[in-house]
Amino acid sequence: MTAGVTTFNIDAPRWDQSTFTGRVKHFFNITDPRTLFVSEHELDMAQTLVESCRVGVVPPGTNEEKLYYAKKLYDSAFHPDSGEKMNLIGRMSFQVPGGMAITGCMLQFYRTVPAVVFWQWVNQSFNAIVNYTNRNAANPISLKQIGVAYFTATSTALATAVGLNLYTKRAPSLVARWVPFAAVAAANCVNIPLMRQQELINGITVTDENGNTLGKSRKAAIKGITQVVVSRIVMAAPGMILLPVIMEKLEKYPFMSKIRVFHAPLQTILVGGFLVFMVPIGCALFPQRSSIALSHLEPDLRESIVAKHGDKVPYAYFNKGL
Template sequence: MCFVFLFFFLESMATELSLNINIKEPRWDQSTFVGRAKHFFTVTDPRNLLLSSRTLEDARRVIEDYRMGKASPGLTEDQLWRAKYIYDSAFHPDTGEKMILIGRMSAQVPMNMTITGCMLTFYRTTPAVLFWQWVNQSFNAIVNYTNRSGDAPITVNQLGTAYISATTGAVVTALGLKSLTKHLPPIIGRYVPFAAVAAANCINIPLMRQRELKFGIPITDENGNRLGESKKAAQQAIVQVVISRIGMAAPAMAIPPVIMNALEKRAFLKRYPMMNAPLQVGLVGLCLVFATPLCCALFPQNSSMRVSRLEPEIQAQIREKNPGVEVVYFNKGL
């Protein structure tokens, strides 16, 4: 009888969830590209958009309880990580606020496949170029605001300036290149939307995050202790995000035009021209399913910088109060 009691006691102890799991960090090693890719395949999973408010709040409760040293009875490690990724998919990492639905990373694939597919399909007329570039930059403005780094507010004027500047830049680039490619092979004209998107990213992201460039973003030591705000860190973060965003768009805007250019010469699309847009959107979606998480994984989310590369006044502040710190960390945004 004692042996039976001991067996069940040991079994219950074995299944009790440890409170030492570091859920501040992703489940996979973020120092490697593969680990970051696994993380972002989970973060950008479009199925997260279908989760109910109750599911999101349950995940928040599980994570907040666990951070305070409490684990729900019967909670397993897999369930804990699932709750973390549900929480991360909907709540901002710095502010903790629930993010706008279409601004979440899980909305990237369905939203971008629709917008990009239409940009690549309806690129021949000026009104179509104007409309889809406006739609794309409106979406980008929401994404950039939702996934901004740090906890600093963005004013309405800053939002408006970034939005208008990026939309103008994208439209001018698209229309300018469109006029230059009139006498070139049709395949060249298909790449005009990509050039416009790349130009807009270079304008939109820095402008949307101009407050970070002016005042800096929070920097911490390896244990998460806040050390101050750095403009140099903000500059590095924004450059990395711009590169990732352009890389994210490249496959979806470079591969489908080649395929569609060949398909449009076939009898099927000549007979059923209405299938052009659905095929284009589908091809773009296929590219984005892989390009989105892989390009998000190009740089660590919790980026780092040596203290010696920070502003002189920040260096002096850190060396005075935290002389042992050689590297600082910051959330680069997405």
């Protein structure tokens, strides 16, 4: 057994999560699309190594780099609350390839209502899978609630996209190109809260600094879900706002009219370039282990914490989800 590995804290992030730079490095690591090509066997081996390290049992010859790589695979593929392996499409590491393909098509095929309807539906289906996969797993959601969230978010996106598409018929073409982003932003404001409605109804588990459970808080849920909504919109914003400007400029050149068939692949590649950076940056905007001041919790929960711990717990902590 390598010296120093026996005291290795496998659950501690490699980089300081109290800083934005540290969080960006962390999420660049776990949203790495290359982890999608790792075999199921290797993922299971990484899980076994992580779980063994948690109880202080590390195979001989295992160094810190091997443990860090196992943690990278574990964090990219397993849910932080339940420890269950997440479906491939819902993993944050799938955001770049999945998001670039769908967003590229939304930005390219925005001129006709049928195309708008189809690609917004595809995007909301993708978002529903991602939101469900990355929910706070301590709060189960029924199939009926999933269906309502999916239907409502899809309807919101379609209503926004089709309505603005018709409204901007006489507007400058660049304005029409921004319609997909407006629809995506509006749908995120609906999809995420509805998909995680159990957290808003029942609250999410909050703990002290050492991970000891303090109770459940709806206010913590509101804060966490709001942060996730903002993060998702920020992820999409640069590509969906700047790329239409770039394409508007490029399409004025004669050579672009000769290669129209390549416009969609070009936009897809360019969107991918934005998402490679914006997915980890969006995830890093707020700490994964979020905190809320004791004074901001519900009165009954605050009173119970004070009665049990006095003034030793100024903040409560919770997993905000992704």
